[in-house]
Amino acid sequence: MVIGTATLLAVPPSHVHEILIEMFRGRPQLAADLLTDSLHxxxxxxxxxxxxxxxxxxxxxxxxxxxxxxTLDARSGTALAVVIEVQLKVDARKRLSWPVYLTTLHARLHSPVVVLVLCRSRQVADWSAVPIRMGPGSVVTPMALGPDQIPVVTDLHTARRIPELAVLSAMVHGTVPDPTPIFEALLTALDVIDEYHADLYTDLVFSVLPDTAKDFLEEFMTATSHRYHSEFARRYFDQGEAQGEARGKAQGEATSLLAILEARGIEIPDEMRSRIAECTDPVQLGTWIRRAATADKIQDLDELADG
Structure with a gap:
């Protein structure tokens, strides 16, 4: 039984951008972790x-x-201010705005500043990291974090300490021949964060992985030998199993409805047949079945015909 994929959110590029930003909103400490652990x-x-x-x-x-x-704050004031930019594609206009961000923030806080650019692709990371020369003696150098800078996280202690880094690792390194240690770290990371963000980050990882890696991850999460090693994987499995049972029950009721209509000699247009077969609402299916017991024509299923 395939579990989970059908329930995942569709994550368009704009949402990928927002979810990556949410990582910092949910845990601002991540900015310092990435600067020190990934960019040294x-x-x-x-x-x-x-x-x-x-x-x-x-x-x-x-x-x-x-x-x-x-902002990374000390008793004496702001020790460092970090501008976070998620950059999914090359956009020359952004390189014009980054120096403005830094100078404005520096003037506001009177502290050292840096721009941290999070990139999904190596090409965008290389482009983002090029120093921005504004004139003699005036250079801004963004700190770009791309696939080459994101470490392969397999250490479970690191996954618990910086769960977002394990998520990023799975996103960019989950296509290796044997991603088992990477996905083990991912599930460990998802165990230590709240349920909302765990679900959000799972959708994010599934949305960016190619089909082969996505299938591997789903099998890993639902395999008997692994799912009880992770509270998140167990919850994921249980939710998927419950949804699978509900879908199976709905399919059975739809089949019964079609059988009743056919037994009563009622013609079922192809469009109506498809709508019955695809319905997953148990209340609606129950209503249609009760009406089908006395119907003489498809129009007697008023709600279905009027749809």
């Missing part, structure tokens, strides 16, 4: 990471808004 940047000591207003407009006529801004 020396982040100054800080006590708390928190979101800051992302509106970086300096003058009224032109609006500049970053995807997110995270």
């Amino acid at each position: 940047m020396m982040v100054p000591p800080f006590e708390e990471a928190q979101l800051s207003p992302a509106d970086l407009t300096a003058v009224a006529p032109t609006e500049y808004r970053a995807d997110a801004v995270v």
